[in-house]
Amino acid sequence: xxxxxxxxxxxxxxxxLLFAIAYYADRRADAGRSLIANPYIYALSLAVYATAWTxxxxxxxxxxxxxxxxxxxxxxxxMIALWWVVMRKILRISKEHRITSLADFIASRYGKSALLGxxxxxxxxxxxxxxxxxxxxxxxxxxxxxxxxxxIVMPAKVGAVPxxxxxxxxxxxxxxxxxxxxxxxxxxxxxxxxGMVAAIAFESLVKxxxxxxxxxxxTYGVYGGFGDVFARAAADPELRPLLxxxxxxxxxxxxxxxxxxLSMLAIMFLPRQFQVTVIENTDEKHLNKxxxxxxxxMLAINLFVLPIxxxxxxxxPGGVVDADTFVLTxxxxxxxxxxxxxxxxxxxxxxxxxxxxxxxxxxxxxxxxFLMPVLLxxxxxxxxxxxxxxxxxxxIRRGAILLILLLGYLYFRLAxxxxxxxxxxxxxxxxxxxxxxxxxxxxxxxxGTRRGALAGLAAGFxxxxxxxxxxxxxxxxxxxxxxxxxxPFGVALLRPLQLFGLSGLDQITHAMLWSMIANLGAYVLVxxxxxxxxxxxxxxxxxxxxxRRSPEAGGARFWRGTASATDLHNLLARFLGVAAADEAFRxxxxxxxLLWPAQALDADAEFVHHxxxxxxxxxxxxxxxxxxxxxxxxxxxxxxEVRKIVDEASQVVMYSHRxxxxxRELEAASTELRAANEQLKELDRLKDxxxxxxxxxxxxxxxxxxxxxxxxxxxxxxxxxxRRRFLGIIAKETERLTRLINxxxxxxxxxxxxxxxxxxxxxxxxxxxxxxxxxSQVFKERNVRLELQLPAxxxxxxxxxxxxxxxxxxxxxxxxxxxDPQHGRIGVTLxxxxxxxxxxxxxxxxxxxxxxxxxxxxxxxxxxxTLTDKPQGSGLxxxxxxxxxxxxxxxxxxxxxxxxxxxxxxxxxxxxxxxVETKTKRRRHGEESADR
Amino acid sequence: MHGFEKKGQRMVALxxxxxxxxxxxxxxxxxxxxxxxxxPVLYAYIFVAWGLLIALMARVAEKRD
Numbered sequence: 001x002x003x004x005x006x007x008x009x010x011x012x013x014x015x016x017l018l019f020a021i022a023y024y025a026d027r028r029a030d031a032g033r034s035l036i037a038n039p040y041i042y043a044l045s046l047a048v049y050a051t052a053w054t055x056x057x058x059x060x061x062x063x064x065x066x067x068x069x070x071x072x073x074x075x076x077x078x079m080i081a082l083w084w085v086v087m088r089k090i091l092r093i094s095k096e097h098r099i100t101s102l103a104d105f106i107a108s109r110y111g112k113s114a115l116l117g118x119x120x121x122x123x124x125x126x127x128x129x130x131x132x133x134x135x136x137x138x139x140x141x142x143x144x145x146x147x148x149x150x151x152i153v154m155p156a157k158v159g160a161v162p163x164x165x166x167x168x169x170x171x172x173x174x175x176x177x178x179x180x181x182x183x184x185x186x187x188x189x190x191x192x193x194x195g196m197v198a199a200i201a202f203e204s205l206v207k208x209x210x211x212x213x214x215x216x217x218x219t220y221g222v223y224g225g226f227g228d229v230f231a232r233a234a235a236d237p238e239l240r241p242l243l244x245x246x247x248x249x250x251x252x253x254x255x256x257x258x259x260x261x262l263s264m265l266a267i268m269f270l271p272r273q274f275q276v277t278v279i280e281n282t283d284e285k286h287l288n289k290x291x292x293x294x295x296x297x298m299l300a301i302n303l304f305v306l307p308i309x310x311x312x313x314x315x316x317p318g319g320v321v322d323a324d325t326f327v328l329t330x331x332x333x334x335x336x337x338x339x340x341x342x343x344x345x346x347x348x349x350x351x352x353x354x355x356x357x358x359x360x361x362x363x364x365x366x367x368x369x370f371l372m373p374v375l376l377x378x379x380x381x382x383x384x385x386x387x388x389x390x391x392x393x394x395x396i397r398r399g400a401i402l403l404i405l406l407l408g409y410l411y412f413r414l415a416x417x418x419x420x421x422x423x424x425x426x427x428x429x430x431x432x433x434x435x436x437x438x439x440x441x442x443x444x445x446x447x448g449t450r451r452g453a454l455a456g457l458a459a460g461f462x463x464x465x466x467x468x469x470x471x472x473x474x475x476x477x478x479x480x481x482x483x484x485x486x487x488p489f490g491v492a493l494l495r496p497l498q499l500f501g502l503s504g505l506d507q508i509t510h511a512m513l514w515s516m517i518a519n520l521g522a523y524v525l526v527x528x529x530x531x532x533x534x535x536x537x538x539x540x541x542x543x544x545x546x547x548r549r550s551p552e553a554g555g556a557r558f559w560r561g562t563a564s565a566t567d568l569h570n571l572l573a574r575f576l577g578v579a580a581a582d583e584a585f586r587x588x589x590x591x592x593x594l595l596w597p598a599q600a601l602d603a604d605a606e607f608v609h610h611x612x613x614x615x616x617x618x619x620x621x622x623x624x625x626x627x628x629x630x631x632x633x634x635x636x637x638x639x640x641e642v643r644k645i646v647d648e649a650s651q652v653v654m655y656s657h658r659x660x661x662x663x664r665e666l667e668a669a670s671t672e673l674r675a676a677n678e679q680l681k682e683l684d685r686l687k688d689x690x691x692x693x694x695x696x697x698x699x700x701x702x703x704x705x706x707x708x709x710x711x712x713x714x715x716x717x718x719x720x721x722x723r724r725r726f727l728g729i730i731a732k733e734t735e736r737l738t739r740l741i742n743x744x745x746x747x748x749x750x751x752x753x754x755x756x757x758x759x760x761x762x763x764x765x766x767x768x769x770x771x772x773x774x775x776s777q778v779f780k781e782r783n784v785r786l787e788l789q790l791p792a793x794x795x796x797x798x799x800x801x802x803x804x805x806x807x808x809x810x811x812x813x814x815x816x817x818x819x820d821p822q823h824g825r826i827g828v829t830l831x832x833x834x835x836x837x838x839x840x841x842x843x844x845x846x847x848x849x850x851x852x853x854x855x856x857x858x859x860x861x862x863x864x865x866t867l868t869d870k871p872q873g874s875g876l877x878x879x880x881x882x883x884x885x886x887x888x889x890x891x892x893x894x895x896x897x898x899x900x901x902x903x904x905x906x907x908x909x910x911x912x913x914x915x916v917e918t919k920t921k922r923r924r925h926g927e928e929s930a931d932r
Numbered sequence: 933m934h935g936f937e938k939k940g941q942r943m944v945a946l947x948x949x950x951x952x953x954x955x956x957x958x959x960x961x962x963x964x965x966x967x968x969x970x971x972p973v974l975y976a977y978i979f980v981a982w983g984l985l986i987a988l989m990a991r992v993a994e995k996r997d
Contacts, residue, residue, distance in 0.1 A: 070978060074954050077982065081947035081989055085940045227970020234967075243965060243972045253956040260954065291943075292990035299982055306975060 004147050007344065011143075014345050015174060018352070021202050022182045022195030029194035036197045037282040039289035044201035045276045046294045047208070049076065049267060050301055051131075051354035052138030053425040055207055055347045056324050058302065062309035063323035066242035071256055073302055075263030077295040083287060086268070087277065089443050091287070093546045094278050098617035101361055102274040102435065103369040108621035109442040109543050110450035111536035117369030117622050119454060120435065123461050124271050125362055125404065127431025130415075130472075132358060132408030134424040135351035140168035140412075142328055142347045146340060152329050154322055172409040175355045179405075180398045183360035193360065197280050200357060203349040208301055210346020211327070215304020217339055218311045218330050226307060233310040242310075258509040262426070265433040268440075271361035272354060279361075355405070363400035368620030371396055376626050390577045393619065415476035426508050427468045434460035434515060437523045446540040452527030460519025463499075467511035470496050548653055563603040563632035568611045571631045575618050584614045608632060697740055701733035743876050750883045757887065761796040761912055762804055764830055764837050771808040772828065775816070782816055784824035791830060794837055798912040803884045807892075810877045811841040811905050818845035819902070836890065836908040844902040853894050857882040885909070942992045946985065953981045 025035040035041065054072075061069040090105070099105045103124065107117030144167065145153070182195045223229045233239040267273055312326030321329050328347070331339040372393075437460070438453040473479045474496075487495040494500075497507060499514055532540070565585075572581035588610050589596035601607060608628065615624035708726040712718065718726070768790060779786055797804075815826045820843075829840040848856060857878050878892075885892040885907045892907040952958060962977040969976070 067974060067978060071954075074950075074978075074982060077985065077989075078947050078950040078954070081943050081950060081985075084943040084993065225970075227967075230967065230971055230975075234972075243974075253959065256959070257955055288993045291993040292986050295982075295986045295989065299979070299986060303979065 007143065007146055007341070010341060010345060011348060014348060015178065015352070018199045018202070019178065019181070022199040024195075025198030026182070026185065026195035029192070034192075034194060034282065036192065036194050036201070036280070039283075039286040040293070041198065041201045042281065042286040043290040043293035043297070044204040045197045045280065046273070046290055047204035047297045047301075048200050048272055048276055048353045048357050049270075049294075050204070050207060050298065050350060051425075052135050052347055052351035053131075054301060055211060055350040056138050056142070056327055057425065058305045059309045059312065059326045060322070060324035062305050063313050063326065066306075068256075068259075069305065070302065071259035072263045073298040075260040076267035076298065078260065079264040079267050080291055080295055083291055086440070086443075087287060088284060089546060090278055091281055091284050093443065093543050096546065096613075097542075097621065098613050100279065100368055100617060100620050101365045102269060102271055102439070103365040104616075104620045104622075105274075105278075106435065106438050106442065106453065107369060108616075109539055110438075110448070110453050111533055111539050112621045112625040113450045113454075114369070114373035114622035114626070116438075116450060116453055116457075117365075117620065118373065119457055119461075121362075121365040121370040123431060123434060123457065124365060125407075126469075127428050127434075127464075128271060128358060128362060129404065129407045129411050130424050131428035132355055132404065133410075133412035133415075134428075135355050136168040136172055136408055136412045139171045139348055139351045140166065141325065142344055143167045143171075145325055145328055146332070146344050149332055149337070149340065150335065152316075152321060152332055154320075154325070166413075168412055169409055171351075172405045175352055176359070176402045176405045178352075179356050179359050179363075179401050183356070183363070183401065184394055184397045192280050192282060196356060196360065197276065200276065200353050203353040204297070206349040207346045207353075208297065210342045210349075211301050212304065214327055214331060214339060214343050214346075215308055217334075217336065219304060219307040222315070222330065222334060223307070223311055229307045229310050229314075232314055236314065239310060239313060255506050255509045258512050259426075262429050262433055262508065262512055265436045266429040269432045269435040270358075270429075271365065271432070272357035275357050275361040355408075359401045359404050362404050363397045364620075366400040366404070367393065367396045368623060371400075372619050372623040373626060376623060388577070389574050393575065415472065415478070423507075427472060430468055430508060430511055430515065431461070431464055433512065434464060434519055437516075437520045441523060441527075442540075443543050443546075446537075446544045447527055447532075448523065448540065449527045449530055449532050450536055451530050452523045452525075455526040456519045456521075456523030459522040460515045463515035463518045464511060467496050467499060467514060468507065471507070563608050565601045565603045565607070567631045568603060568608065571627060572611060572614060575615060575627070584611070603632075694740070694744065698737065701736045701740075705730050705733045705737075743880070746880055747876050750880055757800045757803070759798055760801055762799050762801050763794070763796050764804070764839065764909065765790050765794050767801070767804055767808055768828060768830060768839070771805055771812060775809070775812050778813070778816055779826070782819075782824055783822075784816060784819060784826055787825065787827040789827070789829040789831075791832070794830060794832060795911045797837055797888070797909040799888045799909065800884075804888075804909070807881045807884050807907065808839070808841075810881050811839075811907075814877065814905070815841050815843040815845075819843035820845060832911075833908060836910045838906060838908045840904055840906045842897045842902055842904040844897070847896055847901060847903045848894050856894065857892065881907070939992060939995065943989070946988055946992065949988075950985050953985065954978070 028035045036045070058069045058072075093099070094105060097108055099108060103117045103120035106120050107113050110116050182199070183193055185193075185195070219226060219229060223232070230243070234243060308326055308330065309323065312321070312323060312330055315330055315333060316326075328340060328343050331343060434457060437456050438448070441448045442453070470479065471484055474481050474484050484495065484497055486492065492498075492501075497510065499510065502510060502513075505513065569581055569585060572584055576584070585596050585601065588607060589599070589601055592601075594601065612624050612628045615627060618624075619627070708730050712723060712726055768788070772786065772788065778784075812826070812828075816824070819826055823844075825844045827840070827842040829838075829842075831838050831840075882892050888909050890907055890909040892905070894903055894905050896902075897904045959974075962974045964973055966973050
């Protein structure tokens with residue numbers, strides 16, 4: 001079923017599907033329901049990084065180098081970890097300045113220099129064209145191979161095929177058409193190419209699916225799993241060295257490290273990566289997902305590379321089949337037609353995705369940063385007099401797309417045969433790595449100057465050309481090969497592959513080392529040695545301090561001059577069209593709370609800045625600068641003035657930071673005050689409750705004392721028995737009064753900290769014996785059964801004997817008060833617990849309500865429901881107990897009795913460490929001491 | 933702002949960890965002719981370490997500030 005027409009029809013059906021997806025996404029975007037404003041689509045679109053080079057070339061490299069292909073994917077993973085710091089900044093800057101491409105970004109940073117933008121564009125185009133040709137080569141090779149099915153024949157030399165029958169040409173042309181249709185629909189380049197991004201995300205899914213499918217097939221269908229493939233490879237003497245491949249290879253680890261660095265830079269500065277990551281980004285927050293989803297994608301697509309590579313070499317011994325084609329040829333050799341077709345489509349998707357995004361990015365650069373500044377400066381063209389330039393702009397962009405693809409095709413025809421896929425890709429990586437010093441330096445170092453960036457780029461690019469491009473041309477037969485072997489004019493020190501005699505490194509490591517030294521060195525040295533212009537200084541501060549500025553304190557502060565709103569409108573209309581110009585004006589007016597065109601707009605600095613930013617979004621920063629400067633009267637600011645504005649701005653920011661901090665502190669303080677106030681109010685309420693409780697408690701015994709004494713005073717005839725009873729009551733009530741007053745006094749002492757504490761060794765066993773003895777009468781009266789569990793001997797604790805007795809008495813009398821009225825039972829247990837003694841007093845009463853366990857130890861809190869029950873006590877006893885126990889370094893708490901009913905009050909007191917010998921002091925404890 | 937800075941620092945630390953895991957001294961420890969579950973140790977190590985690094989990045993990146 002793999003006849004030519006089937007393959008061609010499938011390819012066109014696939015491209016048609018892409019058209020449909022892109023079309024649908026564009027429709028959705030027009031309707032305001034963006035398909036790509038979603039972190040998953042964003043992460044998938046980043047996977048445009050995986051091109052045909054990944055799809056076919058990784059296996060090719062793995063077949064000869066083992067893990068050598070992995071740094072190209074591990075590097076980006078490491079870089080992406082830095083994205084939170086680096087990429088967020090680039091994203092923010094690009095949004096604020098309406099950056100349209102990488103060239104625009106660098107040019108804009110260094111004072112909107114048109115020259116710099118042009119240089120970046122030239123380097124990008126020269127560096128990337130081989131990479132595009134690589135994609136065309138991959139598609140045309142895979143097409144040729146599939147057509148030979150079931151035979152497996154490597155494609156002949158390309159030169160043998162006439163141009164018009166060359167698949168690669170038709171691939172190039174159809175891709176140009178696709179890119180023109182969806183890449184240049186809107187003029188406004190800072191806007192998102194929604195359709196394109198949706199199509200790219202879809203392509204990423206297709207290539208992953210195809211690669212994983214063939215990986216699973218080879219690993220589990222052809223062989224018996226990972227272990228089987230590796231075991232067979234280990235048995236093969238040719239393949240065994242690949243299993244520990246970092247040994248023995250010259251500069252193995254160095255080349256690994258440099259490849260990692262190279263790909264770290266590539267993921268940032270490949271024009272297509274910059275396009276999808278920065279220009280097409282709809283929301284900074286999407287980074288959160290992309291930061292791990294995209295590395296995960298790379299991990300997934302690389303998982304099966306090694307099994308396929310080893311499987312291929314085992315399957316086709318002797319090297320008759322190019323390892324770059326294993327992905328396709330293994331399914332073909334196994335007669336899996338459908339899978340082979342899927343692989344072909346996967347490779348097609350990998351190639352087309354890259355070509356589409358790359359040409360859009362490059363065409364934007366060529367138009368905005370290379371041609372427009374030149375055309376606008378050429379007075380003879382009279383572009384300034386034309387009222388509508390939108391057609392011209394779109395024409396240039398479309399022409400550029402076609403031109404770039406044809407250049408790629410040309411390179412493929414002329415030089416594509418000399419290299420394997422991977423080598424071509426790495427040459428391009430090394431070219432874009434040259435942007436790193438200027439771009440990264442530009443966002444973190446204010447001192448970088450335009451001259452420095454130019455010098456760095458020129459030096460790096462020169463070394464790149466000499467050490468990578470020149471050998472490529474020589475090997476393709478365009479230059480004498482002797483140039484590589486003997487060096488130019490026979491000077492061996494200048495041999496391009498062993499520059500200055502540096503040998504023993506592979507070509508890429510060698511080139512990267514020298515070009516980075518030259519690039520970084522020139523950038524830093526020239527930047528440090530020369531002055532910065534006012535425009536550069538201002539852009540530098542806008543870029544580096546992008547997070548430290550309030551949005552409104554943007555570029556507008558740096559402009560002085562006079563302008564008319566009509567001129568500005570005409571200017572915008574010429575480049576964007578009248579409708580877009582109206583829209584930009586309306587948007588600005590709305591922000592100012594005005595109704596345009598009914599109300600006139602004041603053409604002040606902010607407005608001019610707004611217009612320039614809008615214009616920059618269409619034609620790039622440097623062209624926009626030229627155009628605005630031509631339409632308005634400007635006063636140039638001196639460097640001193642710019643410095644002053646920058647300083648002022650940073651001071652304002654500093655003040656506002658300080659102010660923010662102060663207000664935060666103030667807020668915290670007022671919260672604290674509010675809390676303290678609440679607490680005071682609560683205490684006040686408790687005090688009122690307390691007073692009323694205490695007075696009530698005081699009045700009850702007083703009332704009965706008065707009543708009985710009045711009876712006795714008035715009526716002398718009361719018989720003796722009666723008198724004795726009344727006097728008994730009076731005495732008991734007086735006792736109760738005394739107790740209450742004692743407690744209140746105690747509380748006052750404890751609270752004020754004036755209580756006197758004596759320190760002696762106390763035997764808790766004796767304390768319990770004594771208190772129980774003292775209370776025995778009460779137990780008998782209430783018919784309470786007492787269960788004592790005391791060890792024969794316990795170590796003493798240090799403390800105030802009277803106070804400890806007070807605690808014990810209080811707990812016992814509470815237990816009596818609350819235990820079951822008919823069958824009261826109280827258990828007292830003493831036990832050693834670590835370095836403390838623990839006393840338990842349990843009753844079989846109603847227990848403590850859940851949730852009350854803590855608060856019953858608070859002041860004035862009474863157990864039970866105070867609303868319905870009559871309070872039984874002053875609510876001071878437990879509070880005083882807690883105070884005493886805690887003073888002794890112990891702890892008091894309550895829990896449910898083990899048998900589920902009643903409450904168990906427990907407290908611990910630490911055992912005295914040194915003096916165990918001290919004679920326990922027995923003291924008589926008076927009736928006055930506690931709450932009984 | 934504060935949480936942002938912390939997140940950035942954690943991310944930079946992860947990048948440094950990755951540079952350590954995938955470079956000379958550590959990588960050499962696993963560059964031995966042995967197998968782990970039938971897979972050469974070096975390959976197994978790289979993919980496992982890579983997966984772990986991604987998991988950590990996911991954890992840090994998705995954390996609410």
